Amino acid sequence: MGESGGTPLVGDDLLAQRDERADAAQNRARLLDAAARLVAERGAADVTMDEVAAAAGVGKGTVFRRFGSRTGLMRALIDHDERKLQHGFLFGPPPLGPGAPPLERLLAYGRARLEHTLAHRDILNQALEAGGMQRYTMPVVMASTTHVRMLLIELGVARPEVAALALEAPLHADAAAFLSDVEGLSTAEIVQQWEQLAISIAG
Structure with a gap:
């Protein structure tokens, strides 16, 4: 028994x-x-x-x-895709994964994160609206922030807290949706402007 x-x-x-x-x-x-x-x-x-x-x-x-429910399916999909993205930048091949110079990794990460955000922006927006200031402690956001900060430190940014938030802001679902739907920018245009911002911050 x-x-x-x-x-x-x-x-x-x-x-x-x-x-x-x-x-x-x-x-x-x-x-x-x-x-x-x-x-x-x-x-x-x-x-x-x-x-x-x-x-x-x-x-x-x-x-x-x-x-x-449908919401449960979409949340599971976000988690599923997030795990794949995290595996890519932690263990995958360069330039997204280890082995490439930090600036190349940062740019590759921005492209991958933006594609992920735009694919799930409506569900992500709901989660962020409900979170308020807690959005910054959501596991998805914290994983992104930690990775960006580490790359900025490798690039010589001694205190990357503000710089990391500045880089991540356009990659959030609400900002990406605004740039796409209101400003009329294509994904390629958003990526191009984000890369210029990243290069400027990285020096």
């Missing part, structure tokens, strides 16, 4: 449970990959649960069981 009073799983029952967990993990990965493709094509606001389920080849009920 286990501590809960149930019968321990053995033999075929244990294998069945492992298979079920493997199937659940595969379904989750397929759903996130499908959602990422659809978001990249049309933006998060126009992607429905039905479309994600169809693209992943599963039933709509599976999407709700895995994520609870």
Whole structure:
């Protein structure tokens, strides 16, 4: 007997449970990959649960069981993509990852972060609006800030707190959306101006 009073799983029952967990993990990965493709094509606001389920080849009920709601799916997608981005700048190939000069890494990071932000800007904006000053302590923002500060220190900026915030401001979802939707700048134009700012701050 286990501590809960149930019968321990053995033999075929244990294998069945492992298979079920493997199937659940595969379904989750397929759903996130499908959602990422659809978001990249049309933006998060126009992607429905039905479309994600169809693209992943599963039933709509599976999407709700895995994520609870559309918001839950989008938040999981942000986390999924954020983990990939963080893995890229921590362990991936240069120039985003280690091995390139700090300025090259900083510029590569700005491009990657901006692409990620624009892909998820509507969901990110909701999170930032609810956070107020706490936006700066959100895990996503803190990981970005820490990385930018470390690169600025490598570039010789002794106290990079203000400089890091200045560099990150245009990469936040609300600023990126304003530059794109109100100012009418393309992603390439935002990147170009951000790179000029980064080079100026880096000296």
